[in-house]
Amino acid sequence: MIVDSSILSRHDQSFDLIVIGGGAAGLTLAQAVGSKGLRVLLLEAGGPRETREGRAALSGELAAPAVHPALDLYRTRALGGTSRLWGGRCIPLDRIDFDRRDWIGKSGWPVGYEEIAAYYPAAMTAAEAGANEFDPASVFAGSRSELAAGLDGDLVRTTIERFSRPTDFWRRFGIELASSNRIYVLPHTRLLSIRLTSNGSVVEKLVVADRAGRQFLVRASTYVLALGGLEATRVLLASRDVKPGGIGNDFDQLGRYYMSHFCANGGTLDMSSSPAALAFDYQRDSEGIYLRRRLWLTETSQRLFRLPNITFRTHLPDPGDPAHRNAILSAMFLSKSFVQKEYAAKFSEGMITRVDYLRHARNIAVQPAALSRFAAMWLRRRILTRRKLPSVVLASADHRYPLEFHAEQLPNSDSRVTLSERRDADDVPRLKVDWRVLDADVEGIVRAHRLLKREVERTGIGHLSVDEAALSSCIRDRSIVGGHHIGTTRMSVTPQHGVVDPDCRVHGVDNLFIASSSVMPTSGQANPTLTILALALRLADHLHMRSRSTAAGSVDTSRRAAALR
C-alpha cells in the first residue's frame, strides 16, 4: 500500500526489510520479496513526478565537466527512478566478463557466470523484454541470422539485443505494490544517513526526512540500498558517525573503480559493393519484442588479441551535418524533442552555422513525402503505443553506415567519486566525480576497430574506414554513456578489495545490502539494467532464505563462510 510519513511514528509497525530507492532495482526487489511473504517498507525520495528540488539534490561537482555529464542529467528522483528515462536495451553480460583476464587489471567476479545468468530469464520478464534468447541462430531459425552476410566467424559474431517497452518500473509494479498488504511504499522520503551500532557491525536505524523536511528514524532487521550507483555510494560515504571514512570503506575502496561504457561512432562501414548483405533494421519476434543484430568480438578474439569486451552496431549519420541530405535526419536535428539528450549530446551542434540550418531546411523542403511517411510511422510505432520502436533506423542511400561501438571500461582505482565540500538542502554532502580514462581503454578500443576492419576486408563484405586519431580523442572526450554508473561499491571476497561480498552485503555490516550496478566489478559490453535486475532478484532470494533461517533460529552463514575463504 502507499503510505505517508505518519507510518514512521507508529510503534505498531515493524518491517522485515527496508528497501531504499524506488527505481528498477528497488521496485523489482520489493515485489519479489513481498511475494515471498516478507513485510517490506520501500522508501523513495521522489513522488509520481520529478520536482525541481529533487533534481537539485542530484547535482554535484565534476573534475572534468567537459567530459563527464552533469550529475543531474541522466538520473531522476521520482517513483520509477531512471527507468522513466531509459532506452530499454536489454543485454546480458557475457561469460568472459566474469573471468579473471590477465590483460585487464582487477577483472574477475567473485561469483560465476551461471550464478547470475540463472536470474536473467526472470530479469527479462521483469523488464518485459521477452525470451532470454540472444543467439541469432535460434532467434532467426530458418532465416538469415548475420548482421553482415559472410562476416561471422571465430573472431566476429552477430548477437542480438532485445528491447523492453521501455518499461517504467513504477508503472510496471506500482499497482501491485499499492494493493499489497505486505509492501508499504512511502514516497517523498529521503534517506539522509545510516546509523550503525557502536561496534559498526549492524545497521541500527536510518535517518530519513519527509517532504516537509521533518526527520525521523526508521528501523528493520535488514536494509537494502537501491539508490542507483552514485547515490548509494554517496550515502555510504556520508554516514560517518561510527566509521570516519564511511560505511564499507575500511580499506578505502568505496567510490573507487567508477566505470561507465564508451559509446560513439568509431568508423564508417562501406557496403556499396554488396548492399543487400546488411540486415541493419529492427525486427519483432512473435511476442512483438523489438530485436536488433549487432557485431561482437568473440571470446576467442578478446583472448587472442587481449581486447576489452566490445560490440558494434550500424548507426545514423550525424543528423547535425546537413551533408547527409536526408529530410528525416534534418527534421530530427531541428526538432530535438525527437531525440533523447543522451544521443543529442553527441551531435555536432557546436559547429553548426546559419548556412547549415538553411541546408537542413532545404533537405526537408525537397523530400516532403519521405518525411510525412516517416512521421506517420513514428506516430504509430513510437508515440501511440506502449511498446515503442527503440530508435530511428534509416537505410543509407550510398550504403555507407557509421558504426557505433559500445565498449567495456577497464577498472581503475583512480576513477572515483568522493564527497564534495558542498551540501544539498538536507545538509548531505554532494558528490564529486573524477571519471578517468586509461591509455589502455583507448588503445584497446582502437585495436578492436583494427581487428574488425581486417575481418570486414578479409571476408570481402565491404570496407571499414577508421580515423584512429579522431577515434582516440573521441573515446577520451565524448564517448561516456551518461546513465551507466558502475563499480563504486564493487563486489569482492574480502573488504581489502571491495565494498560488498558475493551476496551483495556490505563487508563488515551484517544487515546492509546493495542492489545496484555499483556492485559490478567489471562493466562488460552490455548495458547494465538487465544485470541490475538479475542481481536484485538474486538478492531477493538470498534475503528470503536468510529471513527463513533467522526465523528458524539458525542464521545460515554457510554461503558467507564460503565467500570469505
Ligand SMILES: Cc1cc2nc3c(=O)[nH]c(=O)nc-3n(C[C@H](O)[C@H](O)[C@H](O)COP(=O)(O)OP(=O)(O)OC[C@H]3O[C@@H](n4cnc5c(N)ncnc54)[C@H](O)[C@@H]3O)c2cc1C
Ligand atoms: C537516457 C538513458 C537511457 C538509458 N538506456 C538504457 C538502456 O537502453 N539499457 C540499459 O540497460 N540501461 C539504460 N540506462 C540506464 C538505466 O536507466 C539504469 O541502469 C537503471 O534505471 C538504474 O536503476 P536503479 O534502480 O539501479 O537506479 P535508479 O533508477 O537511479 O533508482 C534509484 C531510486 O532511488 C531514489 N533515491 C535516490 N537517492 C535517494 C535517497 N537518498 N533516499 C530515498 N530514495 C533515493 C531515486 O529517486 C530513484 O527512484 C539508461 C539511462 C538513461 C539516463
